[in-house]
Amino acid sequence: MEKIKLKNRKIEFEIIRSSRKTISIIVNADQELVVRSPKRTSIKNIKNLLKEKENWILEKLAKMSKIKNPPKDKEFIRGDTLFYLGRECKLIPITEANIESLEIELVEEKLIIRFPVKFEDNKEKRKIEIRQKLIGWYRSQARIKINELINIHKKYLDVEPNKIVIKKQKKRWGSCSSKKNLNFNWKIIMAPLKVIEYLVVHELVHLIHPNHSKDFWQTVAKIIPDYEKKKEWLRINGRLLTI
Structure with a gap:
């Protein structure tokens, strides 16, 4: 691990070298700073770039620090x-x-x-x-609740999904395929109902706007005016939703 001082704060960072042509700076959910760089890029050049991006890096670290750590493995005993x-x-x-x-x-x-x-x-x-x-x-409960919410909101949006799939997804809470299939992570049933509703609306709107354009978010906002709060709740608390 390398170290750099950004605004009086000493920060460790990892360098991952490959045959890529550009440098990429990543701050992950574990508050780790990772630099992906071409094989021959010098440490000096990498540190110079980190200095240039120090405001962004520190802001990102502060944002990631709010994310709650996943709970310890359950023993499924009384008190859990x-x-x-x-x-x-x-x-x-x-x-x-x-x-x-x-x-x-x-x-x-x-x-x-x-x-x-x-x-x-x-x-x-x-x-x-x-x-x-x-x-x-949990999967069966998620299917029931998600189907209920889809039936409510698809009428307003005038859309009809092809298939609803409840499954395990490592990094995504939901997705919409080109075949109009909506996929949902079963763990979302652990979240508050209003957060689940936001996710359902999010994926239904993708049947109209396949990307995250301005029109997409405006359509989401018509149904969930405070959708940004729901997104933030998932970002901060998402790792708690596990067994």
Whole structure:
């Protein structure tokens, strides 16, 4: 790692060299400064460029510092919590003698997880089974809620998506394909309802405007006037929405 001083602040940065022709400066969600550069670019030239871009870099670091870190891996024991529709729900695991498979029930702000006796003494297997069952439950809840919101807003926008897909996406909350298929990350069901609504409207508007043009954002704003707040909520809290 290299170091540079930007406005009295010492910052470490990583250089990744390749056959590229230009220099790229990246500040990622972990507040790491990364420079991608051509193989023969000198350290001096890289540091000179970082000095030129110091205001942008410091602003970006400040912005990224607001992003909340992902939670620790869950053990799925009493006291653990998970988000659902923006609310933090307590996990209540219960051993049941008369069931053969895991069952999940949401009661007020409690996620009750009933598991058969056969999992009681095998903590690792129980953890794996609970996680898989929870993901399935969240996906089904996401499908219900997202379809409800699509049916509401597609009428106003006069659009008709081809297919709605709820799936795992590493870096995206939603997407719209050229075939008019709308894809949603199942984890979005953990976010507040208004944030989910923003995401649904965002993807529906892509059926009219395929890019993020001025017209696109104006159309989004007609339905979600404070959409920027919803975008910011996802940017800051998105890493918390996980199992």
